[in-house]
Amino acid sequence: MNNLQAVENKTKSAKQPLVTLLKGWIISNNVQFTSHLSAYISLWSNAKFISMTNSEVEQSLSQLKESTTPDLILIDGKNDWQTLIASLKQALKENSRIPDIVLLVDHADTVIMRQALKFGVKDVLTIPFGEEELDQVFFDCAALKKSDVKLGDISVFINAKGGMGASIIATTVAHMVTLQHTSPPVLIDTDAQFGCIPNLLSTNPKFILSDALEQTDDLDEYALQGLLSKHESGLRFIASRKDKLFDTIPTHSPLAFNQFLTKLRANFEHIIIDMSRGIEKFTLPALSEAEYIFIVVQQNVPAIREAANLIKQLKHLLGINDIKFKIIVNRYSKKIEITPEEIKKSLHIDELLLVPNDFQSVSASTNLGELLATHSSKQPIIKGMRTISNIILNKNEKKLKGIERLFSFIRN
DSSP, rough: HHHHHHHHHOSSSOOOOOOOOOOEEEOOOOHHHHHHHHHHHHTTTEEEEEEEEHHEEEEHHHTTTTTGGGEEEEEEEOOHHHHHHHHHHHHHHSSSSEEEEEESOOOOOOHHHHHHHHOOOOOOEEEEEEHHHHHHHHHHHHHHHHSOOOEEEEEEEEEEEEEEEEHHHHHHHHHHHHHOOSSSOOEEEEOOOOOOOOHHHHHSSSSSSHHHHHHGGGGGGGHHHHSSSEOOTSOOBBOOSSSOOOOOOOOOOOHHHHHHHHHHTTTTTTTEEOOTOOGGHHHHHHHHSSEEEEEEEOOOHHHHHHHHHHHHHHHHOOOOGGGOOOOOOOOOESSSSSSSHHHHHHTTOOOOOEEEHHHHHHHHHHHHOOOOHHTTSSHHHHHHHHHHHHHHTTHHHHHHHHHHHHHHHOOO
């Protein structure tokens, strides 16, 4: 048990999030065993483990549902683990997914290893064991879970600095994805102080993000649908604020937000997140799992400088690959001295997404409470944003134009 305490104390700083949310059980009658392991596992923001004794396992098994089945079970080898595993497998056989089981023992001789193999134990860790061994168990389990489930893609829109226009772009692109795709996306507004998505959509939210994050354990497909507000186009969204004032700005748990995202991704093909406020602790899981991170800049030195800093920060903080970054130059104008080539050179990137300056269309759209894709569908600004929606939908622009010409010819 001293080894478990050493593992707990060795690393106090938070770990980078796992590739996906992991739920698990720690089963032991020894309080020290469970407390040390729980403390260590809590260093991952997206690992949620419940500790229980042998007697508590029976009650948990009787209440087990598909949505609450653990991904990983850690068992104290001092328990009657053979009987325990037999009970687990009997209860779990009706579920489509059997969790990985890892046994932690003081001494793993050939008899224990043979028995563990017979009972379908994934791995046996001998105490004392290295921190890396336990980490590898979590890495492997998370990677396997992610490969087994087709989760929806996350696209994040974030301002390089305040006022770049990420909210307008995220909302318009989400609306365009809705119009272009058979399965509507979900749009999330993470800004509890200045979030404006309900106003842009002219739709009052039924619930807000804090409502969802308070009940992530109980959310199923039907509860999710009830929490999301629906725009007349079919676009689903959840805001972070209503018209009423907060006494304090809500603080959200990264784990709860990650759980919510995972459940959304299991039910929707595309999740679009307006992170115009910037990086917040609770939004880190979204950034680490995003398919694309669209950074919105304008043609001025402060915006480009902040974009460079943001890219460096995300690379260092979460190890995000260059390929995930997409730079949007909003309110682009050829009249401004800073050229696209200069921006590319400054940010060390090969491609920019240009959204033309069209203050008149944007202003008229927001004042009338109509979305840009409806109010100004033929304007160049929409053409620029369609390029972004095509990236999210993985559509080839040249191929699309060819198909459009073909259908135009047939109609004529």
